[in-house]
Amino acid sequence: MSASEVVSLRFEDGLARLRLRRPEARNAIDRAMAYQLLDAASACAARAGLRAVLIEADGPDFTVGGDLRHLHGVGDELPTELQRMISRYHAALAQLGALEAPVVTAVQGAAAGGGLGLLWCADLVIAADDARLASGFARLGMSGDGGSSWAVTRLAGARRAWEFLAEGRVLTAAEAADWGLVSRVVPAAELAAEAERTARRLAEGPTRAFAHLRRLIGAASASSWAEQLDTERRVMAELALTADVRNGIAAFVERREPRFGGR
Structure with missing residues (x-):
């Protein structure tokens, strides 16, 4: 230093x-x-x-x-x-x-x-x-x-x-x-x-999901219940396109620890 x-x-x-x-x-x-x-x-x-x-x-x-x-x-x-x-x-x-x-x-x-x-x-x-x-x-x-x-x-x-x-x-x-x-x-x-x-x-976690969670939690106090539900739906659909989600679901079904690649 x-x-x-x-x-x-x-x-x-x-x-x-x-x-x-x-x-x-x-x-x-x-x-x-x-x-x-x-x-x-x-x-x-x-x-x-x-x-x-x-x-x-x-x-x-x-x-x-x-x-x-x-x-x-x-x-x-x-x-x-x-x-x-x-x-x-x-x-x-x-x-x-x-x-x-x-x-x-x-x-x-x-x-x-x-x-x-x-x-x-x-x-x-x-x-x-x-x-x-x-x-x-x-x-x-x-x-x-x-x-x-x-x-x-x-x-x-x-x-x-x-x-x-x-x-x-x-x-x-x-x-x-x-x-x-x-x-x-x-x-x-x-x-x-x-x-x-x-x-x-x-x-080591699901980076994309964490990024969305930061935004969701930050916006929660200014959003209505209906607005937050709609945003959660949209984000879940977007995340479903990622390899991390597919890996996470497969890991749960196969009873193993998931390995997330982030972006």
Whole structure:
């Protein structure tokens, strides 16, 4: 890793491993990290054969969110700098959320502020039992970025979103799981191994089906019951043309494990 690299991206067969690498600053997001996250997300979007993404972070904390020392240092340029950083960061989150491959995020220690967006763009969030989730924006006089106003409201409801975002409640890993903000909690010592097992298992799965599931689940809250049923019908018919579906049905009938080829 070069001295200027604060986000690493490595492709291992169909798995992309995206890693925050600024542990000395608790993986705070400065301009370089925002820009490099966008580069990494764009590379994932352009990657042929991508089957899963694993988002991880170096050090005891996942990320404390925006780098307040950096933002303090820009003085009167704060509005311009926030626009510059947030636009790149949000573009990265949007691309990760739109990938036609599942995303897994592994969270340890502090996960806060705009950095929570790296949880919200994921399909599965595995948290270490020492993880703590916090917004913190209200204490700064800010309303927040990273998609928390959308994600927490959608996942936990409007009342809890207000408690978390406006009142500044800090959630333990167990509380975050109870609210539906993380998928499951594991001992801190097992986080890396569990996250990798999960990501690799997804990477071996039916990639086309997972891509459609990402879209179906994402659209569910804005679709009517009839619209969702119609979309499911259309998608099932489309997937029936794939080798993965034929293989999956044959494997069930023959009582063997399926082997999915993805695209």
